[in-house]
Amino acid sequence: MIKVENLHKSFGDTDVLKGISTVFDKGKTNLIIGQSGSGKTVFLKNLVGLFEPEQGYIYYEDRRYQNLSASERRNLRKEMGMVFQGGALFDSMNVEENVKFPLRMFTKLNNAEMKNRVQEVLERVNLKDVNTRFPAEISGGMQKRVSIARAIVNRPKFLFCDEPNSGLDPRTATVIDNLIQELTKEYDITTVINTHDMNSVFEIGEKIVYLQDGHLAWEGTKEEIHVSENKDLTDFVYSSNLFRKVKVAYQKGL
Numbered sequence: 312m313i314k315v316e317n318l319h320k321s322f323g324d325t326d327v328l329k330g331i332s333t334v335f336d337k338g339k340t341n342l343i344i345g346q347s348g349s350g351k352t353v354f355l356k357n358l359v360g361l362f363e364p365e366q367g368y369i370y371y372e373d374r375r376y377q378n379l380s381a382s383e384r385r386n387l388r389k390e391m392g393m394v395f396q397g398g399a400l401f402d403s404m405n406v407e408e409n410v411k412f413p414l415r416m417f418t419k420l421n422n423a424e425m426k427n428r429v430q431e432v433l434e435r436v437n438l439k440d441v442n443t444r445f446p447a448e449i450s451g452g453m454q455k456r457v458s459i460a461r462a463i464v465n466r467p468k469f470l471f472c473d474e475p476n477s478g479l480d481p482r483t484a485t486v487i488d489n490l491i492q493e494l495t496k497e498y499d500i501t502t503v504i505n506t507h508d509m510n511s512v513f514e515i516g517e518k519i520v521y522l523q524d525g526h527l528a529w530e531g532t533k534e535e536i537h538v539s540e541n542k543d544l545t546d547f548v549y550s551s552n553l554f555r556k557v558k559v560a561y562q563k564g565l
């Protein structure tokens with residue numbers, strides 16, 4: 312569980328996050344949505360500890376980040392996995408080396424143990440026989456799977472994904488969404504995903520946080536969006552014809 316209390320973040324005179332409070336539950340896929348510039352990336356960067364807020368608190372289970380010492384923050388960092396936009400794999404390392412990287416950084420496992428762990432997660436994300444291939448030699452969807460394998464190899468308690476679907480065709484995007492949701496349940500992870508993809512919202516949005524100009528303007532489940540009367544949210548979510556039809560179908564009980 313991650314609890315956020317009255318989070319403020321500014322850059323110079325510009326207030327970007329203006330007092331966000333919410334809770335992201337364990338074992339759930341929590342999505343952050345909102346227009347470009349609403350503060351999603353800045354919010355996610357606060358959650359992973361890349362930015363320090365001016366005001367407010369973030370709790371990871373019972374630990375208040377702002378109270379932690381440098382070594383406690385390092386330990387917390389070991390409990391986090393990240394899937395970056397575009398995958399962010401190391402081009403000069405093959406698939407196995409990419410996935411092994413966090414184990415080398417954060418654990419004292421021996422080589423055989425690391426190899427076993429890497430094999431286990433590669434199989435879990437359905438990647439077979441690609442261990443010695445380099446990122447440039449595999450498809451975008453496979454790169455995303457490698458990135459997910461790397462994010463979970465350390466058995467994280469918290470998983471953060473920045474636009475995990477960007478650049479993927481709709482079918483592959485759905486497979487990746489479902490994979491992230493399955494892993495979230497299987498390992499009981501608190502997962503927070505930053506997304507522009509309305510398919511993801513209706514596919515895996517167990518909790519959706521809608522940001523508007525640095526405020527949390529709405530939160531709820533994918534089902535609750537269909538009956539929400541928040542006009543900004545519904546204008547945003549139903550900006551495409553397809554999703555307007557989805558809403559009508561939902562309201563008719565189809």
Ligand SMILES: Nc1ncnc2c1ncn2[C@@H]1O[C@H](COP(=O)(O)OP(=O)(O)OP(=O)(O)O)[C@@H](O)[C@H]1O
Pocket residue numbers: 322327345346347348349350351352353354
């Ligand atoms: N390091 C920074 N220094 C100054 N301003 C920043 C910095 N990072 C973000 N901002 C500003 O914060 C605001 C919110 O940016 P953010 O990247 O969080 O938006 P976003 O909702 O993720 O947008 P997008 O959907 O386009 O990625 C923007 O006005 C941006 O210019």
